[in-house]
Amino acid sequence: MNPNLFSWDLFDKAPIVGIVRNLTLEELKIILPLYREVGLTTIEITMNTPQAAELIAYAVDHESEGLNIGAGTVCTEADLKVALAAGAQFIVTPIIAPKVIKKCVKKNIPVFPGAFTPTEIYKAWDLGAPMVKVFPATALGPSFISDLKGPLQQIKLLPTGGVNLENIREFKRAGADGYGLASQLFNKTMIAQRDWEALKRHFSQHLEMLA
Numbered sequence: 001m002n003p004n005l006f007s008w009d010l011f012d013k014a015p016i017v018g019i020v021r022n023l024t025l026e027e028l029k030i031i032l033p034l035y036r037e038v039g040l041t042t043i044e045i046t047m048n049t050p051q052a053a054e055l056i057a058y059a060v061d062h063e064s065e066g067l068n069i070g071a072g073t074v075c076t077e078a079d080l081k082v083a084l085a086a087g088a089q090f091i092v093t094p095i096i097a098p099k100v101i102k103k104c105v106k107k108n109i110p111v112f113p114g115a116f117t118p119t120e121i122y123k124a125w126d127l128g129a130p131m132v133k134v135f136p137a138t139a140l141g142p143s144f145i146s147d148l149k150g151p152l153q154q155i156k157l158l159p160t161g162g163v164n165l166e167n168i169r170e171f172k173r174a175g176a177d178g179y180g181l182a183s184q185l186f187n188k189t190m191i192a193q194r195d196w197e198a199l200k201r202h203f204s205q206h207l208e209m210l211a
Contacts, residue, residue: 006068006089006110010041011178014207017092017112017158019072019182020045020055027191028055032063034196038203044072044092044180047079053086060087070110074100084109092180094135096120101127112158118148121155131156133180138162142174149175169209181206 018040020028028045035043045055052071059069070090071083080100083091084107091104094114104111105128113124114135124132134145137159145159159171160180168179185206190199 004087004089006070007041010066010068014039014041015178015210016040016042016185016206017070017160017178017180018043018185019092019160019180020049020186021072021182022049023055023186023191025051025055025058028059029062030196031186031191031199032059032067034200035203036063036066038200039207040203041066042068042070042090044070044090045088046073047071047075047083048073053082056083056086056088060089064089076100077103080104092133094133096124096127098127101129105129114160118152121148121157122152125152125155131158131177134159135180136161137171142167142170142176145171145174145176165205165209168206172210179210 045052056071068089070092071088072092074080074083074091074093075097077099080103090110092112093100096113096115101111101113111129112131112133113129114133115121115124121132132155134157138161145157156177158178158180159176163171163179163181164184171179187202
């Protein structure tokens with residue numbers, strides 16, 4: 001696999017996007033191998049994390065074998081420029097940012113824009129996004145995904161916000177094509193206590209729910 005390219009084959013093996021926010025480089029160095037060892041394949045480092053570009057560059061340079069490594073919370077063209085310079089293989093936004101989406105499409109970089117209503121979701125897809133992040137999915141839950149899949153079955157949906165160990169299987173049944181998880185996956189208590197074995201088991205449990 002070209003380390004500079006996003007792999008849909010890798011994503012489809014474990015369609016969870018782990019969202020890294022406010023982890024340190026030292027923590028990331030420990031967590032990335034654990035993440036890959038359990039079979040998770042796609043990770044997003046948010047641009048509002050301190051030293052985000054450094055974290056992305058480290059991950060791409062040292063841990064890209066078997067991992068898709070992207071940048072999240074990309075809201076502006078300036079964010080996009082920094083993320084791509086660091087080596088991000090895919091881009092995630094919390095909003096519809098047409099200029100960001102169009103630049104990614106032009107560069108053949110997968111972009112997963114955040115959208116909420118059916119109209120927003122369709123607009124993001126129509127701009128060229130191969131998958132749309134349904135955000136925040138917290139209040140509406142799995143039933144919203146199944147409702148969307150009726151008229152918009154051609155659009156890949158990535159519910160994010162509120163997806164957790166208790167409901168990820170329901171989101172799968174509802175027709176979700178992927179799942180975005182931040183603190184639900186990167187358990188803050190386990191990380192603070194440096195309980196890496198517990199964190200690794202926690203990662204594995206999420207994959208088991210999708211089996």
